Amino acid sequence: MEELLTLDNAFALITAAHILTRQTRKKNQARFEAKLRLVRILYQRHWDKQRVINLFIIVDWLMKLPEWLDQQVWHEIETFEESEKMQYITSVERIGIAKGRLEGESKLLRKQLERRFGILPAWASDKLNNATEQDLESWAEAILIAPTLDAVFDNDAAH
Numbered sequence: 001m002e003e004l005l006t007l008d009n010a011f012a013l014i015t016a017a018h019i020l021t022r023q024t025r026k027k028n029q030a031r032f033e034a035k036l037r038l039v040r041i042l043y044q045r046h047w048d049k050q051r052v053i054n055l056f057i058i059v060d061w062l063m064k065l066p067e068w069l070d071q072q073v074w075h076e077i078e079t080f081e082e083s084e085k086m087q088y089i090t091s092v093e094r095i096g097i098a099k100g101r102l103e104g105e106s107k108l109l110r111k112q113l114e115r116r117f118g119i120l121p122a123w124a125s126d127k128l129n130n131a132t133e134q135d136l137e138s139w140a141e142a143i144l145i146a147p148t149l150d151a152v153f154d155n156d157a158a159h
Contacts, residue, residue, distance in 0.1 A: 013042070
C-alpha cells in the first residue's frame, strides 16, 4: 500500500483507494482517515485542477461515508486549500459532485428495480427522481429482500 501511495500515478492512487475501501468496509472512522489521506496526496502532487477533480470524484464514489463524516472531509479540504493557497474544488463543483453521485445511484437503482419488477410505474419513477441519498440507500437494501415493488418503497399509502 505504501508503495502505491508514493507513485506519481493516477492508476496507483485509484488502486490504493479501491484497496482502502475494501479494508475499511463498515469502519467509518478508518475510512474517513484513509479518504483524507488520499485527498491530501491528491493536493500534494500538484497535478492540474481537472485531474485532481476527476480523481477526487472516483475516490469520493468509492469511499462513501455517512453525511456527517463527509461534511468533515469537506471541512478538511477547505482548511487545506486555505493553508496551501490553492483551490481545486469550489463549492459549486462540490454541489455538482454530490448531485452527480446522487444521479448515478438513482440510475443504478432504477436499472435494478426494472430488472427485478419490470417497467416502473410513474409513482415509482417519481420517487426515484425526488429521492434523497438516504432514500436511495434504504431502497437499495430493501430491493434485496422485498417481494414486491411496493415493499421496496415501503409504500402502503395510495400512489
